[in-house]
Amino acid sequence: MSPNVATASVPSAEDGFVSSEPRTDGPAWKAAEAEGHDMTIVASLLRMPLAERFRTHRAALATVNILRGAKLEHV
Numbered sequence: 001m002s003p004n005v006a007t008a009s010v011p012s013a014e015d016g017f018v019s020s021e022p023r024t025d026g027p028a029w030k031a032a033e034a035e036g037h038d039m040t041i042v043a044s045l046l047r048m049p050l051a052e053r054f055r056t057h058r059a060a061l062a063t064v065n066i067l068r069g070a071k072l073e074h075v
Contacts, residue, residue, distance in 0.1 A: 022046035
């Protein structure tokens with residue numbers, strides 16, 4: 001059985017998962033910037049605690065699923 005993302009437990013700071021400053025000096029980061037990607041958004045997301053990133057992802061996924069369902073109803 002595949003894990004259910006909506007009900008999976010979210011790691012917390014107590015579990016040893018803490019946010020840190022993202023590395024912005026690596027070659028992949030610099031290449032993405034050179035290609036014109038807005039890395040400030042990525043950096044701000046990486047600064048979020050892991051549990052908050054999970055919550056944000058779950059909310060976005062729920063929104064996508066609602067929109068997919070609405071689209072199927074109108075096809």
